[in-house]
Amino acid sequence: MVYTKTEEQVKWMQDAALLVSKTLTQVAMQLKPGMTTLDIDQFCMQYVKDHNATLSFYNYHGYPHNICASVNDVVVHGFPNKTSLKEGDIVSIDLGVVLNGWHGDHAYTFIIGEVASELLQLVKVTKESLYKGIEKAIVNNRVGDIGYAIQEHTETLHGYGVVRELVGHGLGKSLHEDPQVPNYGKRGTGLKMKENLVLAIEPMINLGTHKVFTEEDGWTVKTQDGKVSVHFEHDVCVKNKEAFILSDFSMIEAAEKLNPNLNTSYY
Numbered sequence: 001m002v003y004t005k006t007e008e009q010v011k012w013m014q015d016a017a018l019l020v021s022k023t024l025t026q027v028a029m030q031l032k033p034g035m036t037t038l039d040i041d042q043f044c045m046q047y048v049k050d051h052n053a054t055l056s057f058y059n060y061h062g063y064p065h066n067i068c069a070s071v072n073d074v075v076v077h078g079f080p081n082k083t084s085l086k087e088g089d090i091v092s093i094d095l096g097v098v099l100n101g102w103h104g105d106h107a108y109t110f111i112i113g114e115v116a117s118e119l120l121q122l123v124k125v126t127k128e129s130l131y132k133g134i135e136k137a138i139v140n141n142r143v144g145d146i147g148y149a150i151q152e153h154t155e156t157l158h159g160y161g162v163v164r165e166l167v168g169h170g171l172g173k174s175l176h177e178d179p180q181v182p183n184y185g186k187r188g189t190g191l192k193m194k195e196n197l198v199l200a201i202e203p204m205i206n207l208g209t210h211k212v213f214t215e216e217d218g219w220t221v222k223t224q225d226g227k228v229s230v231h232f233e234h235d236v237c238v239k240n241k242e243a244f245i246l247s248d249f250s251m252i253e254a255a256e257k258l259n260p261n262l263n264t265s266y267y
Contacts, residue, residue: 002170002178004196007101010237010244013172013198016053016104017235017246020095023047024108027093028255031110031262034084037069040093041080048097056096056103056175063219068094068107075163075204075212075229077219087113090123097177101265103175105200106247107233110256111263118207119228122160124266126205126230129153133183133201137236137243142192146201147185154205155184161210163229166221168202171235193238198246202233 005013021121023044031040045066048055050066055066055181062075070078070092071085078092085091094107109123129150136145146168162184179191183203206212215222223229235246256262 002191002197003172003196005172005198005237006187006196010196010198010246012100013104013235013237014246016097016099016102017106018099018104018248019051019053019099020050020104020106021251022246023095023097024093025251025255026244028110028252028262029259031085031091031112031259033086033112033261036082036084037071037091038082039078039080040069041065053097053099055155056098056105060175068092068187069095070229070231072228073223073226075206075221075223076166076231077221079217079220085112088115088231090115090119090228094105094231094233101173103171103173104235104247105171105175105233106235106251107202107231108252109230109232111266112261113263115263120263120266122205122207122228125154125158125160126203127232129203129205130201130232130234133203133233134236134243135243137193137199137238139195139238139240140192142188142190143179143181144185144189145187147182147218148187150203151184155205161206161208161223163204163206163210163212165212168200168233171198171200195238195240197238199236199238200233201236202231204229204231
């Protein structure tokens with residue numbers, strides 16, 4: 001079932017999305033070599049609870065942590081752990097919250113220290129592709145238009161691997177609602193979008209092959225060739241002329257620019 005929201009419900013969802021943005025901003029302020037993703041997990045848990053919300057991911061289909069922390073060749077669903085982050089790591093933090101009964105869910109990829117230029121380019125292009133997809137999230141366009149825009153920018157123009165097995169999704173009272181929102185596809189195909197449909201659009205783009213595998217824990221998804229993957233995600237409301245982005249990267253970007261441990265030279 002595909003649910004559209006009222007204007008009031010969209011405002012509630014924006015509140016939830018912005019709490020995710022604020023939490024990720026706090027992560028951007030403190031991320032550095034020597035931290036562990038388990039440290040980040042515990043910080044995010046406390047920050048969200050201090051803001052009268054709960055964590056979307058914890059115990060979702062048995063998921064055992066509060067956030068997903070995916071480092072280097074981990075595409076998504078990485079378990080937070082006690083391994084220290086180091087210079088040159090590419091770190092995606094994916095976080096979901098429930099505030100006043102509504103979910104917010106988005107992700108941001110950080111670069112710790114100096115990395116090869118090809119990795120800077122991968123992060124840059126993946127973030128760009130998210131906005132290319134968002135541009136298509138308007139009334140009477142189809143879901144396939146979003147996927148086509150992302151795939152064209154990443155795979156066709158730059159030769160990157162677009163993950164097929166994992167997709168974006170609708171968002172609302174449930175963490176995952178219809179429709180599914182692939183990061184690949186054909187223009188003019190899929191569900192025709194109506195006003196106030198809320199989507200989590202989330203390109204997952206690999207430096208090498210699009211092929212992935214899931215580890216024995218049943219959650220951690222890695223690139224098959226061991227090359228780096230990048231993940232960005234926004235919560236987006238479909239509108240008539242221009243999509244309304246409920247989450248906010250600008251506060252995250254401002255914080256990471258002030259953190260000398262993070263690399264923002266791809267901007």
